[in-house]
Amino acid sequence: MSKELRIKSRGREKVHNSLFIIHNSSKSSTTGFTLIELVIAMAILGILIVTTLFFINPIERLAETRNDQRKLNISVILNAIGQNIANHSGTFNCPAGAIPTTTPQIIGSSTYDIYDCLVPEFMSTMPVDPTSGVSSTSSASYNTGYDIARNATTSQITISAPNAELGETITVTR
Known part of the structure; x- marks a missing residue:
């Protein structure tokens, strides 16, 4: 027993040979993303961010900077000291006295104070270690964070950065 159902649609007649025609009128066409699509997209984005941070390693890059x-x-300070020496017939002219030869001393207002010997004649400000803050514009209270010493035999001046990061030793000798 076959039942035929004739349906007219847009001027054409269609014949269905089935007992039941299922028409889902509750199905609505929705646009947008499903929850699973959003979760997958966020997971992929998270993996990309973590991978990028792993390879870039911003903490290490900042330490290198x-x-x-x-x-x-250090080079700026040594250049200024060299200019002072050149302007004073081969002698470092400074009220703080000669550059220490026994043990390195920190360049600062309460240790080996060379601020007035170099600023403003040979440099505009006294540079300080990046972890200490901004360059010093006053001789009253400053600490560069750098050590200075002079070799008594060769008269070479060495400035070092004891706060260097990543296990690096930073010294410049001239």
Whole structure:
């Protein structure tokens, strides 16, 4: 027993040879993303971010940048000392006295104070270690965070950065 169902649609007649025609009128067409699609997209994004941070390692890059700044600061101080020596017939002219030869001393207002010997004639400000803050514009209270010493035999001046990071030793000798 076959029942035929004739349906007219847009001027054409269709014949269905089935007992039941299922029409789902509750199905609505929705647009957008499903929850599972959003979860998968967020998981992929999270994996990409973690992988990028792992390979870039921003903490290490910042430490390298601070070490580069230390090297630059030491060179600036040594250049200013060299200019002072050149302007004073080969002798470092400073009220603080000669550069220490026995043990390195920290360049600072309460230790070996060379601020007034170099600023403003040979440099505009006294550079300080990047972890200490901004460059010093006053001789009243400053601490560069850098050590200075002079070799008594060769008269070479060495400035070092004891706060260097990543196990790096930063010293410049001239």
